[in-house]
Amino acid sequence: MRDVRESPVHNARMPTASPLPSPRRSRALAHLFLLGAVTLASCGEESLPPLPDTPATRLGVAAGRPADVRIPSDYDPNTAYPLVVLLHGFMASGGVQNIYFGLSNQVTELGFVLVIPDGTVNSGGQRFWNATDACCDFEGSGVDDVAYLRGLIEEAQANYRIDTRRVYVFGHSNGGFMSYRMACEAPDVVTAIASLAGATYLDPADCASDTPVSVLQIHGTADDVILYDGISNADGQFPAGYPSAMESVRRSAERAGCDLTRASAGADLDLDTSLDGAETHVLEYTTGCERGLDAALWSIEGGVHLPVVNRVAFSTAVLEWLLAHRRADR
Numbered sequence: 001m002r003d004v005r006e007s008p009v010h011n012a013r014m015p016t017a018s019p020l021p022s023p024r025r026s027r028a029l030a031h032l033f034l035l036g037a038v039t040l041a042s043c044g045e046e047s048l049p050p051l052p053d054t055p056a057t058r059l060g061v062a063a064g065r066p067a068d069v070r071i072p073s074d075y076d077p078n079t080a081y082p083l084v085v086l087l088h089g090f091m092a093s094g095g096v097q098n099i100y101f102g103l104s105n106q107v108t109e110l111g112f113v114l115v116i117p118d119g120t121v122n123s124g125g126q127r128f129w130n131a132t133d134a135c136c137d138f139e140g141s142g143v144d145d146v147a148y149l150r151g152l153i154e155e156a157q158a159n160y161r162i163d164t165r166r167v168y169v170f171g172h173s174n175g176g177f178m179s180y181r182m183a184c185e186a187p188d189v190v191t192a193i194a195s196l197a198g199a200t201y202l203d204p205a206d207c208a209s210d211t212p213v214s215v216l217q218i219h220g221t222a223d224d225v226i227l228y229d230g231i232s233n234a235d236g237q238f239p240a241g242y243p244s245a246m247e248s249v250r251r252s253a254e255r256a257g258c259d260l261t262r263a264s265a266g267a268d269l270d271l272d273t274s275l276d277g278a279e280t281h282v283l284e285y286t287t288g289c290e291r292g293l294d295a296a297l298w299s300i301e302g303g304v305h306l307p308v309v310n311r312v313a314f315s316t317a318v319l320e321w322l323l324a325h326r327r328a329d330r
Helices: 023-041 094-101 103-110 143-157 174-187 245-255 312-322
Strands: 057-059 067-070 081-087 113-116 162-172 192-196 214-220 264-269 280-285 293-302
Touching: 023 081, 023 113, 057 103, 057 143, 067 094, 081 143, 081 174, 081 192, 081 312, 094 113, 094 162, 103 113, 103 312, 113 143, 143 162, 143 174, 162 174, 162 312, 174 192, 192 312, 214 245, 245 280, 245 293
Parallel strands: 081 113, 081 162, 162 192, 192 214, 214 293
Antiparallel strands: 057 067, 067 113, 264 280, 280 293
């Protein structure tokens, strides 16, 4: 097993400029995402039911930013359901992210309501979330995506029978960064987050909330877009640095009151079908945490920014981790 000991991350003063990603980097990111989506959509998983042609309904229409909603086929208004909000990566969309993860195919089997929103579009036609200072409001629009997502959660709770103690956010890349921002700024409504290839703020002071949430970080060690080991300052592509996957989880565990000296290794997972064996190493913070809270890091050894996942196995593993968490009374 790879060495999972923590390494220090050094903070640096962030520049005020917000440069756009270079055209070459933007094209590379777009190609990478689309290639991954096409590859995954053609994996021939006969057990995966087809995506519904149309969503069950939409939220956010009044706000001018409609979001698709999927509900279990056997939805019972007398049952309180968990809520999952799916956040796409930079230049992607909610629909493409849903194809990648296949979450909508799990709503009936696992029994939850799924909301699939889109970020706003910048001047280059690229969808983004205004997440941390590193990613990805590169033009400084200042769009309040925390308020937008809060509104969607409240609207879902008004339209469906939602268990308010079980509200989750799951994002990839820019969506992972946004998931962390929701954990920092909306912990009163979010129970747990899962981030694939995202990170929290580099400066811990930018996430000053005293209310912790449970955090699952999933990250490929060979990711060359959002580095597993993080970066300590602006690098020409990102206007600010971000901490390592390990540091993002360690801070989350510390905020949750977990004993950082007693992290334990869980059973390895087979998440990336392009890599041999059970390539994903699991590190868990569960000892000493506040009631109902914990944190975990799933390190995909050799994994890249878009791991080639079996949608059923991957989405089930992540969803089961999220759905196992219930907000304790505080």
